[in-house]
Amino acid sequence: MAQQQRARAAASHESFLRHAHFRWLIVAILISLVVIAGFAATLVLRDYQLRHTGDSWFGYISGTLGAGLIVWLAALGVRKRYMTDNVWSLKAWVSAHVYLGLSLIVIGTLHSGLQFGWNVHTLAYALMMLVILSGIFGIIVYARLPQKLSDSRGETTQKQMLEKIYNLDGRLLEVARPLDQAQAALVTRAVQRTRIGGSFWRRLTNAHGNCETLHALTALKSARKSLPDGKQAQALDQVLSLLEEKELTLTKARRYIRLRSLLEVWLFIHIPATIALIGALAAHIISVFFFW
Amino acid sequence: MSFILRQITQRVGAPDIVREKALAAAEPVIGRGSDCDIQLSDLAVSLRHAVVKQTGPDQVSVDALGAENFEANNKFVHNASLELAKSPVLVFGSHVLALTQGENGDILVTATARENTAATEHASEQKHSFSLKYALFSQRQVAWIMTVLILLACLIVPISLFVIDHNRHQMISSAADRQWSGGPLSPGHHFLEEDCEACHRQAFVSVTDTACLSCHQADLNKMARANIVTQTRNLGSPFPPDPAADHAPHDRLMAAAPADPNMLRRINSWVTATFSHPNNRCASCHTEHVGIGQAETGKTPAPVTSSELKRNDCKDCHTGMSQRLTDTKIPDVSDWGHHPDFRPVITAGFDGDKPRLEKVALSSMPVEKEGLIFGHDVHLSATGGVARQAVELGNAAGYGAPLTCDNCHRRSEDGGFVPVEMKRDCGQCHSLAFTRKNGVEQLLPHGHPDQVVAALRAYFANGPRQSSGPDAFLGRPGLHGVFTPSQPVDYVAANVRGAFEPGGTCYGCHVIIPPADKRSLNYRVAPVKLTSRYLPWGDFNHNVPEHHQDANGAANCETCHKAKSSTKAEEVMLPKIAECGTCHGKTKEQTQAAAGSDCAECHGFHNTGLAASPRNQQLARSALIRIQ
Numbered sequence A: 001m002a003q004q005q006r007a008r009a010a011a012s013h014e015s016f017l018r019h020a021h022f023r024w025l026i027v028a029i030l031i032s033l034v035v036i037a038g039f040a041a042t043l044v045l046r047d048y049q050l051r052h053t054g055d056s057w058f059g060y061i062s063g064t065l066g067a068g069l070i071v072w073l074a075a076l077g078v079r080k081r082y083m084t085d086n087v088w089s090l091k092a093w094v095s096a097h098v099y100l101g102l103s104l105i106v107i108g109t110l111h112s113g114l115q116f117g118w119n120v121h122t123l124a125y126a127l128m129m130l131v132i133l134s135g136i137f138g139i140i141v142y143a144r145l146p147q148k149l150s151d152s153r154g155e156t157t158q159k160q161m162l163e164k165i166y167n168l169d170g171r172l173l174e175v176a177r178p179l180d181q182a183q184a185a186l187v188t189r190a191v192q193r194t195r196i197g198g199s200f201w202r203r204l205t206n207a208h209g210n211c212e213t214l215h216a217l218t219a220l221k222s223a224r225k226s227l228p229d230g231k232q233a234q235a236l237d238q239v240l241s242l243l244e245e246k247e248l249t250l251t252k253a254r255r256y257i258r259l260r261s262l263l264e265v266w267l268f269i270h271i272p273a274t275i276a277l278i279g280a281l282a283a284h285i286i287s288v289f290f291f292w
Numbered sequence B: 001m002s003f004i005l006r007q008i009t010q011r012v013g014a015p016d017i018v019r020e021k022a023l024a025a026a027e028p029v030i031g032r033g034s035d036c037d038i039q040l041s042d043l044a045v046s047l048r049h050a051v052v053k054q055t056g057p058d059q060v061s062v063d064a065l066g067a068e069n070f071e072a073n074n075k076f077v078h079n080a081s082l083e084l085a086k087s088p089v090l091v092f093g094s095h096v097l098a099l100t101q102g103e104n105g106d107i108l109v110t111a112t113a114r115e116n117t118a119a120t121e122h123a124s125e126q127k128h129s130f131s132l133k134y135a136l137f138s139q140r141q142v143a144w145i146m147t148v149l150i151l152l153a154c155l156i157v158p159i160s161l162f163v164i165d166h167n168r169h170q171m172i173s174s175a176a177d178r179q180w181s182g183g184p185l186s187p188g189h190h191f192l193e194e195d196c197e198a199c200h201r202q203a204f205v206s207v208t209d210t211a212c213l214s215c216h217q218a219d220l221n222k223m224a225r226a227n228i229v230t231q232t233r234n235l236g237s238p239f240p241p242d243p244a245a246d247h248a249p250h251d252r253l254m255a256a257a258p259a260d261p262n263m264l265r266r267i268n269s270w271v272t273a274t275f276s277h278p279n280n281r282c283a284s285c286h287t288e289h290v291g292i293g294q295a296e297t298g299k300t301p302a303p304v305t306s307s308e309l310k311r312n313d314c315k316d317c318h319t320g321m322s323q324r325l326t327d328t329k330i331p332d333v334s335d336w337g338h339h340p341d342f343r344p345v346i347t348a349g350f351d352g353d354k355p356r357l358e359k360v361a362l363s364s365m366p367v368e369k370e371g372l373i374f375g376h377d378v379h380l381s382a383t384g385g386v387a388r389q390a391v392e393l394g395n396a397a398g399y400g401a402p403l404t405c406d407n408c409h410r411r412s413e414d415g416g417f418v419p420v421e422m423k424r425d426c427g428q429c430h431s432l433a434f435t436r437k438n439g440v441e442q443l444l445p446h447g448h449p450d451q452v453v454a455a456l457r458a459y460f461a462n463g464p465r466q467s468s469g470p471d472a473f474l475g476r477p478g479l480h481g482v483f484t485p486s487q488p489v490d491y492v493a494a495n496v497r498g499a500f501e502p503g504g505t506c507y508g509c510h511v512i513i514p515p516a517d518k519r520s521l522n523y524r525v526a527p528v529k530l531t532s533r534y535l536p537w538g539d540f541n542h543n544v545p546e547h548h549q550d551a552n553g554a555a556n557c558e559t560c561h562k563a564k565s566s567t568k569a570e571e572v573m574l575p576k577i578a579e580c581g582t583c584h585g586k587t588k589e590q591t592q593a594a595a596g597s598d599c600a601e602c603h604g605f606h607n608t609g610l611a612a613s614p615r616n617q618q619l620a621r622s623a624l625i626r627i628q
Helices: A002-045 A057-074 A090-112 A120-153 A158-175 A181-193 A200-205 A212-225 A231-265 A267-290 B117-130 B139-164 B166-178 B187-192 B209-216 B222-235 B250-256 B263-274 B314-318 B376-380 B385-393 B422-426 B449-460 B491-500 B614-623
Strands: B003-011 B014-022 B029-031 B050-056 B059-064 B070-072 B075-077 B079-083 B089-092 B095-101 B107-113 B345-351 B354-359 B433-437 B440-443
Touching: A002 A057, A002 A090, A002 A120, A057 A090, A057 A267, A090 A120, A120 A231, A120 A267, A120 B139, A158 A181, A158 A231, A158 B117, A181 A212, A181 A231, A200 A231, A212 A231, A231 A267, A231 B075, A231 B117, A267 B139, B059 B070, B075 B079, B139 B166, B209 B222, B433 B449, B449 B491
Parallel strands: B003 B107
Antiparallel strands: B003 B014, B029 B050, B050 B059, B059 B079, B070 B075, B070 B089, B089 B095, B095 B107, B345 B354, B433 B440
């Protein structure tokens, strides 16, 4: 049953790619082929000179198409905020977003006529490619990671993971009372200074080598070895048990955070670059006609 | 023996509620799910978290059903074996289950909910910390900052500078300008790289011909031309601008062009014209911003490259042009095979001293009236007086052998010829010296009959001269020495007349117009105009090796110009166009010397009438049009 569920989940994660029997993939391929044909025709008409392809019928049409597409693709950010009935479902929208966005590689590159330089036109192209490449990364992680993400969390929610950690922290502070000063300090540090997420790189690489909980756990474990059984040892055992559980929970939470970071990180390029692209696109279009 | 569940709900400020029931299941399941025997309403507990089994009279085991651990006696374990006598305590999330031995051997499970509101609150506050944005930056902020910066730097600043007067802000402006440039300019225009407004004069209006012609205007007077040269030099141009004449007046060009049969191209023309981007501007053919980003490096401007020029097809207009441009004198030429024969411009005569130039068909055997009496055959003959004299003049004088064409006709660098000059090219034989003074020859001033008369009068004024001695009168071809009269006459006048009358110095080559009054010495010479360019609308380069020598390197002038059999200067010794066709338009299989049949081989677009020069030819070649 679990396997069935997993299969169903996988299908639903991929479904924006397979939506409506790849309808938008086909549309994107058709658009690309038409644009390639237009480019080839322009090239033939211009004696195979790769001059300004922007300054031709092909250039103006592909430019209008590309600019229109960019604005529409960016509108996904608005569209996703609204619920609609099933007409143009969000899934259909995302599917079209992905495939038409990919066709923009063909449209934009041929529109440029492969003429690049340190100018506002190439800036717009570079931003467009940055948005598309980060989007491709997004497609890959969205197709592969959500299953892992849900697995990594087990059956708990994010809030429960945190609650559990804070609960353990509260109990640690209680249980650690009989410990001596140095050991109590380790526990306090573990409670107060343990970071669950941490910096950007730490989240992405999941490298938490200097985790205070881990540090307290190792130090107290070795302290326990030299401690004769007694009341203090009993307290220490309890502390160790709580710390171990906290460490386990932390590991789980951090693995979850790493996956979630991967799932989100491309958006930090995709979204700002999209908005910047719209600015650069405006500059490109206006400057071309200002001095045309 | 069974399990009895006692659930205690703690209430603040009120007694606890205690519910007790016997569990039906022999092995009760602990979990959040409704199918569990011991239901714990806490999300931290799994749906089916663990199962409790009695394993002995005083012993139970608890086994986790899923991956989640549970706490047993302060330890987190996956399964535990517990002695009831020790009052074990299990913790699932916020629920504490105490196991004790009940009556009748039953096992009493006391479940107490433990509230940890602090942790719950803390967790709700912190739950967003899973999101990356708390470790990175706000997407919205960065998006806005980048967009505003781009719009400011790439749009608002350049436009503002254009509006305010860009020259005052050269420093910022050049950087602001460059970022709009779609590509580097051609080498010739490299110096304008940071001066967009030199060509782009108005916002949202395409580059107009006025902008181009402000430097490249042809047919200017000297003053205006000098101004333009200075102006472009001040802008940094390494060369004076090439004057670009119109191929024809603009309205005639438009009239000559046939209506495009292609509907799409007709629509194209209409649209481009409507959107102030007409396709009959200079910039419609001359593409800019496709250069290599380098300034001119050579001594002459680099020719226009093919990527900098949109090539048109001559035959588009020149096929059937006479029907569209009914008053044109230019014959229709659809291709090289249909090129009419040459119609050279010759000197047909003189109106007073002014030559009358006429364009005549070569097939009409034109007679040219250059005003000179000259026979090429006599001069080029391998035998006879001319040849003998040339041999006698010797190598040191530049002769030493019977005459060849290049003894008189010297090729110039521009592919034409240095004009023939009497003193230099004829004077070695047809000497103008008439006496020696202190051993130095005194020459009659050529081209000025009145001065000739004056010089001879002065010479003979002092009485008769000898034909020998230090200042003897020199005998020349056709002259018979000093005229010695048999009866008393005007001695001076008789000697002056001798130079102009039959047998005199001038007589052999020039048509002499004697004075109406026989006593006058007012002799005149009919005007002479040697044609230097018969085909001014084409460009024949004599310096092309195949054009002046044969396969063995010997001069081949005779192939085209039948000079050895030409008895009179009146004959126009131009070849028929068929002569060109022996190489041009032929394939390599047909002849080793096969050459192109492109119109541009001979005709420039802008400066068809300019003297031939290698540069013009290069320009013409790139500016023109393929026939194929």
